[in-house]
Amino acid sequence: YQVPNEALMHYAAKLGGIDKIVVGFDDGRSYTSRPSESFPNGVGIKEKYNPTVRPWYQQAKLKSGLSF
Numbered sequence: 306y307q308v309p310n311e312a313l314m315h316y317a318a319k320l321g322g323i324d325k326i327v328v329g330f331d332d333g334r335s336y337t338s339r340p341s342e343s344f345p346n347g348v349g350i351k352e353k354y355n356p357t358v359r360p361w362y363q364q365a366k367l368k369s370g371l372s373f
Contacts, residue, residue, distance in 0.1 A: 318338030325338055329362045335349030
């Protein structure tokens with residue numbers, strides 16, 4: 306992990322006993338605690354994964370603050 310967002314995803318998943326965390330932003334950036342083809346090194350490839358069209362992202366946008 307090279308940038309703070311990537312490190313935060315990794316540590317939050319490990320400390321919380323959570324299987325996978327994905328964080329998305331309005332500009333299409335996304336990060337995950339579990340690297341994959343769409344998330345090499347935990348960083349989302351915009352052409353392969355758009356968090357803004359996901360139901361979890363759209364529901365979170367309706368709330369203020371952190372959403373799980």
